[in-house]
Amino acid sequence: MTNHQSPVRLALPSKGALERSTSSLLSACGMSVFRPSDRQYFGSIPSLPQINVLFQRAADIFTKVEEGSVDLGITGYDVVCEEGVGHDNVVVIHDRLGYGKCELVLAVPESWVDVSSIEDLAELTLLFKEKGKNLRIATKYPNLTRDWLYEKLIVNFSLVSVQGAMEAAPSMGYADMIADVTSTGTTLRENRLKRITGGTLLKSQACLIGNKRLLQDDPTKLDTTKTILELIEANLNAKKYVSITANVRGKSADEVGNYLVNHSELSGLTGLRGPTIAKVYSKEDKDWYAVTIVVEQNMLLAAVNHLRKAGGSDMTITSPDYVFGSQSQNYQVFLERLKEDS
Ligand SMILES: Nc1ncnc2c1ncn2[C@@H]1O[C@H](COP(=O)(O)OP(=O)(O)OP(=O)(O)O)[C@@H](O)[C@H]1O
Numbered sequence: 135m136t137n138h139q140s141p142v143r144l145a146l147p148s149k150g151a152l153e154r155s156t157s158s159l160l161s162a163c164g165m166s167v168f169r170p171s172d173r174q175y176f177g178s179i180p181s182l183p184q185i186n187v188l189f190q191r192a193a194d195i196f197t198k199v200e201e202g203s204v205d206l207g208i209t210g211y212d213v214v215c216e217e218g219v220g221h222d223n224v225v226v227i228h229d230r231l232g233y234g235k236c237e238l239v240l241a242v243p244e245s246w247v248d249v250s251s252i253e254d255l256a257e258l259t260l261l262f263k264e265k266g267k268n269l270r271i272a273t274k275y276p277n278l279t280r281d282w283l284y285e286k287l288i289v290n291f292s293l294v295s296v297q298g299a300m301e302a303a304p305s306m307g308y309a310d311m312i313a314d315v316t317s318t319g320t321t322l323r324e325n326r327l328k329r330i331t332g333g334t335l336l337k338s339q340a341c342l343i344g345n346k347r348l349l350q351d352d353p354t355k356l357d358t359t360k361t362i363l364e365l366i367e368a369n370l371n372a373k374k375y376v377s378i379t380a381n382v383r384g385k386s387a388d389e390v391g392n393y394l395v396n397h398s399e400l401s402g403l404t405g406l407r408g409p410t411i412a413k414v415y416s417k418e419d420k421d422w423y424a425v426t427i428v429v430e431q432n433m434l435l436a437a438v439n440h441l442r443k444a445g446g447s448d449m450t451i452t453s454p455d456y457v458f459g460s461q462s463q464n465y466q467v468f469l470e471r472l473k474e475d476s
């Protein structure tokens with residue numbers, strides 16, 4: 135890193151469902167975040183001193199990125215979709231950070247036994263209309279909810295803006311139903327609400343976003359974005375794989391390698407490219423070779439058995455922290471998006 139790099143301002147969730155998982159992801163990627171205290175809104179990433187961290191509510195991070203008071207931010211994809219309409223200055227740099235998974239859904243009181251699907255709900259809005267009423271939906275996602283319902287040709291409703299404890303709105307009487315995010319479904323159940331078939335508006339998880347203009351205009355900021363993206367991508371990619379090292383008996387490295395490659399019943403069983411083989415200098419026996427293969431997690435036992443058939447034993451399994459490809463796929467896609475709009 136050089137000293138002339140401009141600081142990159144990165145907004146991270148200060149609390150709520152994304153706070154800890156964001157911190158854990160960045161730590162796992164060698165970018166541990168230092169926050170002096172829960173009450174402080176500025177922090178740093180000691181391993182990347184060119185980054186200044188700003189802690190914000192997930193819901194506010196989109197706006198901070200959009201207005202350019204920060205360059206990058208991590209927030210929920212639901213927030214990006216809700217706030218994003220008409221804001222072309224924000225680019226989604228990585229849309230699947232693997233946590234903060236939730237769905238934006240419509241939920242109605244359990245007592246509405248006749249309403250179990252979106253079609254039933256559409257009929258209900260017509261019944262409300264006949265009585266001169268509108269179905270009241272409490273939500274903090276007015277744009278997504280309105281657009282989605284309009285697309286389904288459901289128009290007789292009104293939105294009630296609620297910022298917290300959404301699930302209490304129907305029982306307290308200030309809305310008839312809600313549109314909110316759910317993950318385990320516990321909060322809905324405990325508030326005697328139920329989802330309806332066909333009533334999922336959006337699937338969301340945490341994502342990395344950036345201000346297009348600020349990143350386009352500053353190669354050093356782009357460089358830092360690339361570093362963050364590369365580390366995250368390689369770390370998330372690594373979760374799919376395990377590395378197996380086994381001692382395999384054989385006359386030569388070629389014999390062991392050929393056996394493993396030619397007797398593999400499944401593709402991917404002998405590693406990303408093929409086994410790496412090295413001679414084991416054993417006192418007792420000359421004919422041992424150390425074989426290392428990196429396979430997908432779900433192939434672990436199949437690969438162990440394949441190595442056993444080849445004469446393998448002493449197998450040790452490790453999980454890689456990072457798996458890098460020949461280039462960062464996300465970074466290439468991100469660069470193309472930047473170019474498209476420049
Ligand atoms: N139960 C959940 N499980 C996983 N992710 C969730 C869950 N609830 C919300 N999220 C994700 O976390 C983001 C932040 O929501 P959360 O309610 O934690 O924010 P907050 O900052 O505590 O709330 P508030 O806006 O009420 O101050 C949401 O936009 C969504 O992407």
Ligand SMILES: O=P(O)(O)OC[C@H]1O[C@H](OP(=O)(O)OP(=O)(O)O)[C@H](O)[C@@H]1O
Binds near residue numbers: 151298317320
């Ligand atoms: O399906 P579940 O696993 O029960 O999760 C759903 C709850 O999670 C979110 O709230 P959160 O706990 O983040 O707090 P909030 O009410 O402050 O938004 C959301 O608003 C729901 O209330």
